[in-house]
Amino acid sequence: xxxxxxxxxxxGFAVRSRLYRLGAGTRLFFLTLIxxxxxxxxxxxxxxxxxxxxxxxxxxxxxxxxxxxxxxxxQGYYTLEKYGSSEAIGVLVALALVRELGPVVTALLFxxxxxxxxxxxxGLMKATEQLSAMxxxxxxxxxxxxxxxxxxxxxxxxxxxxxxxMVGILGGYFIAVLVIGVDEGAFWSQMQANVDxxxxxxxxxxxxxxxxxxxxxxxxxxxxxxxxxxxxxxRATTRTVVISSLAVLxxxxxxxxxxxx
Amino acid sequence: MTDNLIxxxxxxxxxxxxxxxxxxxxxxxxxxxxxxxxGSGCGKTTILRLIGGQxxxxxxxxxxxxxxxxxxxxxxxxHLRRKMGMLFQHGALFTDLSVYENVAFPMRExxxxxxxxxRDLVLLKLNAVGLRGAQDKxxxxxxGGMARRVALARAVALDPDIIMYDEPFAGLDPISMAVxxxxxxxxxxxLGATSIIVTHDVAETxxxxxYIYFLADGTIAAEGSPKQLMASKLPFVKQFIHxxxxxxxxxxxxxxxxxxxxxx
Numbered sequence: 001x002x003x004x005x006x007x008x009x010x011x012g013f014a015v016r017s018r019l020y021r022l023g024a025g026t027r028l029f030f031l032t033l034i035x036x037x038x039x040x041x042x043x044x045x046x047x048x049x050x051x052x053x054x055x056x057x058x059x060x061x062x063x064x065x066x067x068x069x070x071x072x073x074x075q076g077y078y079t080l081e082k083y084g085s086s087e088a089i090g091v092l093v094a095l096a097l098v099r100e101l102g103p104v105v106t107a108l109l110f111x112x113x114x115x116x117x118x119x120x121x122x123g124l125m126k127a128t129e130q131l132s133a134m135x136x137x138x139x140x141x142x143x144x145x146x147x148x149x150x151x152x153x154x155x156x157x158x159x160x161x162x163x164x165x166m167v168g169i170l171g172g173y174f175i176a177v178l179v180i181g182v183d184e185g186a187f188w189s190q191m192q193a194n195v196d197x198x199x200x201x202x203x204x205x206x207x208x209x210x211x212x213x214x215x216x217x218x219x220x221x222x223x224x225x226x227x228x229x230x231x232x233x234x235r236a237t238t239r240t241v242v243i244s245s246l247a248v249l250x251x252x253x254x255x256x257x258x259x260x261x
Numbered sequence: 262m263t264d265n266l267i268x269x270x271x272x273x274x275x276x277x278x279x280x281x282x283x284x285x286x287x288x289x290x291x292x293x294x295x296x297x298x299x300g301s302g303c304g305k306t307t308i309l310r311l312i313g314g315q316x317x318x319x320x321x322x323x324x325x326x327x328x329x330x331x332x333x334x335x336x337x338x339x340h341l342r343r344k345m346g347m348l349f350q351h352g353a354l355f356t357d358l359s360v361y362e363n364v365a366f367p368m369r370e371x372x373x374x375x376x377x378x379x380r381d382l383v384l385l386k387l388n389a390v391g392l393r394g395a396q397d398k399x400x401x402x403x404x405g406g407m408a409r410r411v412a413l414a415r416a417v418a419l420d421p422d423i424i425m426y427d428e429p430f431a432g433l434d435p436i437s438m439a440v441x442x443x444x445x446x447x448x449x450x451x452l453g454a455t456s457i458i459v460t461h462d463v464a465e466t467x468x469x470x471x472y473i474y475f476l477a478d479g480t481i482a483a484e485g486s487p488k489q490l491m492a493s494k495l496p497f498v499k500q501f502i503h504x505x506x507x508x509x510x511x512x513x514x515x516x517x518x519x520x521x522x523x524x525x
Binding site for chain 1: 313315338339340342343345347349350351353354355356366367370371412
C-alpha cells in the first residue's frame with residue numbers, strides 16, 4: 001500500500017515540478033517582453049549578442065549546410081535516376097532544405113552552439129553572484145541580460161536558417177550539376193517553377209522563427225533557473241540541448257501537419 | 262536618542278522548514294560601522310539579503326530609512342536599493358566588462374552623466390581603492406584582493422547611504438585584509454554612510470567596528486561595542502573571540518553514539 005502511495009506521490013511530484021518549470025519559463029518570457037523596451041534603449045547589448053549567437057555560429061552553419069546539401073544531392077540523384085527524372089533533383093534539394101532541413105538542422109545546431117553558451121554563461125553569472133549584484137544595484141537582470149539575448153536569438157535564428165538553405169542548395173548544385181553532370185538549366189528552372197514563395201519559403205521562415213523562439217527561451221530559462229553550483233550549471237546546459245532538440249522536433253511535426261497538408 | 266537608519270524588528274526567517282532566525286531585533290545607527298558575526302551557516306548573509314529585499318521575512322519587518330522593505334513593489338525596492346551598495350563575498354564583478362566599465366556600470370545605468378564626468382568619477386573611485394592603474398584590466402586578471410577592491414569601488418560608485426559587506430576578508434592575505442579594513446572605515450567616514458559587515462574574522466572586526474552583533478542558533482547571542490564584548494563572560498562569545506575549538510558550539514556535529522556507530 002505504501003509503495004502504491006509512493007508511486008503516485010512520485011508521479012504527482014514530477015508533474016508538479018514540470019508544471020512549475022513551465023509556469024516559471026512562461027513568466028520569464030512575459031517579463032522579457034515587459035523589459036524589452038528597457039533593453040532596446042541599450043541596443044548595443046542586443047547587437048553584441050547577435051554577434052555572439054549569430055555571427056559566431058556562421059561557420060558551423062555554413063559547413064553543415066554544404067555537407068547536408070551534398071548528401072541530399074547524392075541521395076536524391078540515385079533515387080530519381082531510377083525513375084528517369086534526375087532533372088528534378090533541384091526541386092528535391094530545395095524543398096527538403098527550405099521546408100524542413102534548413103529550419104530544423106539550423107535549430108538543432110543553434111541549440112548546441114548558441115543555446116548551451118547562453119545557458120552556461122547565465123548559469124555561471126548566477127553562481128558567481130553577478131545577477132544578485134545587478135539586482136542589488138537596482139538593475140533588472142531580465143532587462144540587462146535576458147532580453148538582449150532573447151532578441152538576438154530571435155533575429156539570428158531565421159537568418160541562419162536562410163543561410164543554411166542557401167548554402168545547402170549550393171551543396172546540392174555542386175554535387176548534382178558540377179560533379180554528376182545533371183543539366184544546369186533543368187536544375188534551376190525546375191526549382192524556380194516548383195518552389196512556391198508563400199507556401200514553401202514563408203512557411204519555412206515561420207518554422208525558423210518558432211524554433212528560434214523555443215531554443216532561445218529554453219536556453220535562457222535553463223540558465224536563469226540553474227542551481228548556482230558547478231553541477232547545477234552542467235546539468236542545465238545538458239537540459240538545454242535535450243529539451244531544445246525535442247521541442248524543435250515536436251514543433252516541427254505540429255507545424256508541418258498544419259502547413260503542408 | 263540614536264538615529265537608526267536600518268532596523269530589523271522581530272524578524273523570523275526560514276529556508277524551507279529550517280528556521281534560521283527566531284524573532285531577532287537589530288538596529289544599525291546612522292554613520293556607524295556595525296558588524297554581524299557568527300559561525301558559518303548561522304544566517305549572517307541572509308540578514309543582508311533581507312535588508313536588500315532579495316529575501317522576505319516570514320514574520321516581522323525590516324525598515325530601511327522609514328520604509329518597510331518587504332512591502333515595497335519592484336519600483337519601490339529598486340528605489341531603496343539605489344541607496345545601498347553591496348560588496349559580495351567574491352566581488353561578483355561582471356566578467357565581461359573591464360575594471361573601468363564595472364565601476365562605471367551603476368553610473369551608466371542610473372544617471373545621464375556625460376562620458377567625461379563618468380570618467381572622472383570612475384577614476385576618483387578607483388583611486389580611492391588604489392587601483393586607478395588597473396582600470397583597463399579584465400576581472401580575470403585581478404588577484405582576489407584586487408577584485409574585492411574594484412567591487413568596493415563599484416559598490417560606492419553612486420555614494421550610497423548604506424554599504425553592506427558580505428565576508429569582505431574571506432580568503433585574503435594579511436596585507437589585503439588590512440587594506441580592506443582601512444578602506445571600510447575610511448569610506449564609511451568619508452561618505453557619511455552606514456556600514457554593515459558580515460564576517461567571522463574577530464581580530465580585524467574588533468579593531469574598527471563600532472557595534473557588533475553575535476548570531477548563534479537563530480538568535481542574537483550577544484551584542485555591544487568591541488570593548489564590551491571583549492569583557493563579556495558569555496561562554497559563546499568567549500569561545501568565538503578566543504577561537505576555542507570546543508565549548509557551547511561543539512566540535513562534533515549531532516551524531517549517534519560513537520561506539521554504536523562503529524558497531525563495537
